[in-house]
Amino acid sequence: MTVSESDRVKADQIKGEANKLFSEKRFPEAIEKYTAAIELNPTVAVYYTNRAFCHLKLESYGYAITDAEEALKIDPTLTKANYRRASANMALGKFKEALKDLRVVSKRAPGDKDAKAKLDECSKIVKRIEFEKAIEHDDRTPSIAETLDPSSITVESSYDGPRIDLEQDGELQITQDFVTQMIERFKNQKKIHKKYAFMIIFAVYKMMMEAPSLIDVSVPEKGILTVCGDVHGQFYDFINIFETNGYPSDTHAYLFNGDFVDRGSFSVEVILTLFAYKWLYPDRLYLARGNHETDNMNKVYGFEGEVKAKFSDMMFKLFSEAFNALPLAHVIGHKILVVHGGLFSKDDVTLDDIRKINRLGQRQPGTEGLMCELLWSDPQPEPGRGASKRGVGIQFGPDVTKNFLERNNLDMLIRSHEVKENGYVIEHDGKCVTVFSAPNYCDTVGNKGAYINITPDIKLDYVTFEHVPHPQVRPMQYASQFSGLLGM
Known part of the structure; x- marks a missing residue:
């Protein structure tokens, strides 16, 4: 021209x-x-x-x-x-x-x-x-979870950290004291013994294998439920949420809405803390899969390299199997759907369709279908649907949100997946909320983090917070050669 x-x-x-x-x-x-x-x-x-x-x-x-x-x-x-x-x-x-x-x-x-x-x-x-x-699909190659016996791992006498011991009934059970000591070790950039790390992952893997793809959640009576978005391996900001808002307990439930790992270089500490609390309070700590709880993302954005550097390849494989078993969605009080990414490329999707997703058979989310869209989609201000800015999933407008909620007798959608300057954004006529809980994302963006406290009568309180200092370890410290390719 x-x-x-x-x-x-x-x-x-x-x-x-x-x-x-x-x-x-x-x-x-x-x-x-x-x-x-x-x-x-x-x-x-x-x-x-x-x-x-x-x-x-x-x-x-x-x-x-x-x-x-x-x-x-x-x-x-x-x-x-x-x-x-x-x-x-x-x-x-x-x-x-x-x-x-x-x-x-x-x-x-x-x-x-x-x-x-x-x-x-x-x-x-x-x-x-x-x-x-x-x-x-080779039957001769059993999963790590099927072959691993953490109890057979020897703990050296020189190990000075917390231990998980048998209860009186002969069952292994994590304690609040163990978790508290573990968190203090992590703050001081120390590890727990690999035996106990394997035990924690294995315990949560077994729980998740029995869980449905969509979980119904109720707010604790006379308590609150806190919904958090992406924390992306920013351990010190993640722990700051607990220190300022309260640790998980019988009256304080948490729902972490995916992307626990990658980017931040303390992803191991974040996920072991979350898994430990899931084991300690199975009905008060909820975890949803994000698009970064997947093998391809972990290969690029640092989690695989971090686990191998701090523990072993076998441990990464067990994490991968646990991630494959994570639920994909939660419904709070029968009225609020919580998913990591967003909604779908077709109009007739129901909550039952989400419940029926065979996440255990599918394992990785792929590049199309309900599981992929739950993890990758984003809202857009225009009506209708658009091509994804990410190249995976779709973009969905306010009419799509409204129709989905009405079809499923829901009041609103909470999702994460996108950094927001103030930590959260309310869109689609108040029906779609994005919450993101990694402040100063990747040490460069300067955004606030946010979380949502929900009361038993389903009232929402949005809380924003600033980042806190952390050790001089750069984001994606353990990422592959491709961190440079991605402009990090």
Whole structure:
């Protein structure tokens, strides 16, 4: 197409303004500027790749892929566009697609050691996934949970931490004293013995295997239920919730709505604390699966590397089996649906459909279907449905929310999955609430965290909080080579 010289000059000027906004980490405003430059001159591929980088920063991976592909239509030799698309596909756990682009990048820049390292790592991941798939349904390969006997693990006499012992009836049972001591150890960056870590995971795995995909929750009589969103391995902010709002107890229930791990580098401490409280108070601590309680995300965003560094590969595999067994949704007081992501690509979904999801057979959520959409979808202000900015799940409007709630005799939807400046946002005529509980997300975003306290008469109180200091360990400390690829 023909673009006037004045429009070219103006577009390039706006791109400069966008670049400045990007350097200041004002990504939404930078996107607006890049978009304005594209509208004036849609023939410049770098405008699209720059906007794609902004989308990567905002975790809008679907939009980043679209921009990278537009750039490649304009200039098929623009290596940066292949790199951006590889970044987005890697973020989504689409390793085969990412591998194609990384091969192109490495071929065009054979001397780029960083690109070569990322290509090699991606190739290893793809080969490993193919091997794991090949043995997944092999009856000769039993699960870790079926073969593990934590009681047979020896505790060295030099271990000075808390212990889980047999009760008088011969059953293993965790105690409040153990959990309290464990938390103090974690605050001091010490571990518990692997025997007790395995015991905690195994106990929760057995509970979850018997749980339905949708769990009905009631608020404790004369107490409260606190709903928390993503905590993403930010252990010190996570513990701050308990210290300021109250620890789980018979009168204080908690529901953590997915994304306990990844990104933050204290994910092991977060998940072991949550699992320990689940074992201690099975009817007062509820856990829902998020999109980061999945193998592909854990490979990229740090949890797999962290578990292997602090414990072992076997422990990560047991965590993976426990995550596969996590419930997908909760209904509070028969009136509030709580899911990690959101609603569905079709209109006729009922609570019974959610209850019937065979999460144990499916294991990983895949890229379509009810389980995927529960974990990945996001609300949008426009009516109807839209393509997901993330590249997985859908975006759903206020009419979709209203129709779903009316069909299922519900009052509102609580979900998480998205960082919010003030920790929470109320949308869709008050019917859809997003709550996010990781303040100053990844040590860079500067957002507040939030949680929701719910009383027995189903009244909601929104509480926001700031981040607290933590040891000098950077986010994604244990992530793969791809942390650099993702712009972290």
